[in-house]
Amino acid sequence: MPTRRSEHGDAEPFAGTIGRVNPVHAFPAFPIQAVVDLEAIRANTASLIRRAGGAQFMAMVKARGYAHGAIPCARAAIEAGATWVGTAQLVDALEVRAGIGDARILTWLYAPGAPFARAIEQEIDLGVSALWALEDIAAAARECGRPARIHLKIDTGMGRAGIPPVQWEEMVDAALAMDEAIDVVGCWSHFACADDPDNPSVQAQKDVFAWAVAAGEARGARFEVRHIANSAALLTDAGANWDMVRPGLAMYGLSPIPDIAGPADLGLRPAMRLESVLSLIKDVSAGQGVSYGLTYRTESDTTLGVVPAGYADGVPRHASNAAPIQVGSRRLRIAGRVCMDQFVVDLGPGAVDRAGDRVILFGPGDDGEPTAEDWARASGTIAYEVLSRIPQHIPRVYVGD
C-alpha cells in the first residue's frame, strides 16, 4: 500500500484520507434527502391565519407542495386551520383529493381535453380564464349530471391568466346563463408585484379587482369567495385579504419579500432541510484544479470532499463556486462547477471529515446552516425556484407529524 507523510511526520497509509468513513449518517435509500418539518408547516399556517383577519386560508400545494410533498403539507395546513387547498395543475388536484378528505380544492391549469368530468365528480373547483374552458367544463358537467363549481379569474393587470376587463361582464353573463351546468362560486385574481408593496401596480390591481367583484355581483353573481392575496400581499398587509388568502411560499417558511424581511421577522420558520453526505475525501496539493472546466484551484495543500448531489438532483448549476453549505459546524462553499450528479467542496487543510459525514445544503438556518434564500442569492434566482426544482426522486423524510 502506498504511504505518505502526514502533517505530523508519521507514515500513514494513503488510504488514511480516502478511506476515512463515518457510517453514522449512512442514508438508507439515496445519498440526498429532504427532511420536512410538518410542525413548521402547521405553525406557519397558524401564524398566517392570525394575520388574515378572518379570511379563509387556501394552502397552496402546487409543484408538489413547493417540492415539500403536496399531501403531507396539505394535511398539516388543514390541521392548522386551512379550509382550502390549491394546486396549479388539474392532475395534481386529482391526486391531492385522494389524500386529504373533503377539504375544498381549487385548480386552474389545464389544456383542452383535460379530465374535467373527473374533477367535477371529485368536487374539485375549477378556475376559469377563457371561454373555451367555460364551455368544455359546462359540457363535462352536463355529462356528469351535476354542476361544476368555478372561480372566474379576472386579469387585473398581470397579463398572464385571467379574463381581460373588457370581456369580464360578457364572461360573467355567459357563466350565469349556464345555470344548470355551472355554479359560479368564486371571483379571483393574482398580483404581479405584491413583493414590491410601493409599486403602483399593486393598488391598480386592487382597484380593478374591486371593480370586477362589483360588476359581477351587479350582474347577479353570488361569489362565495373573492380572493387575490398571495404570501407577499398577506405579509405586507396590502389590504387585499378579501374572503380568502392563498399563501404558498410563506407557508413553507420562506420570505416572499427577502429584501424587506426574513422568515423570523415574519414569524415563519423554513420547513425543509436538504442534506447529503460526503461520499469521498481526499488530500490534494496546492494548485489542484477542481471539476469541469477546472474553474476552482486549491490555494494550498488541502482536503477535498465529494458530495453526491448535482443539478439532476436540484442543485442549481448556477450555484457553482458560489453556494454555501455546512459540513459539521463549518460554513463552506461549493468548489468548482456543479456537475449532473455531484459537486466538490474544499474542506481545508488538515480537515478531519470522513466519508459519510453529513452535509447540509440548506435548512431553517438556526444551526448556522445556509437557507434556501442563501442558495437563491448565490445562484441568481429566488427561493421559489430553489425549492420547487428539487425533483421527485429525492426521498422526503417527514418529522413533526
Ligand SMILES: *Cc1c(COP(=O)(O)O)cnc(C)c1O
Ligand atoms: C403560486 C400562487 C400563489 C401563491 O404564491 P406565493 O407567492 O407562493 O404565496 C397564489 N395564487 C396563485 C394563482 C399562484 O399561482
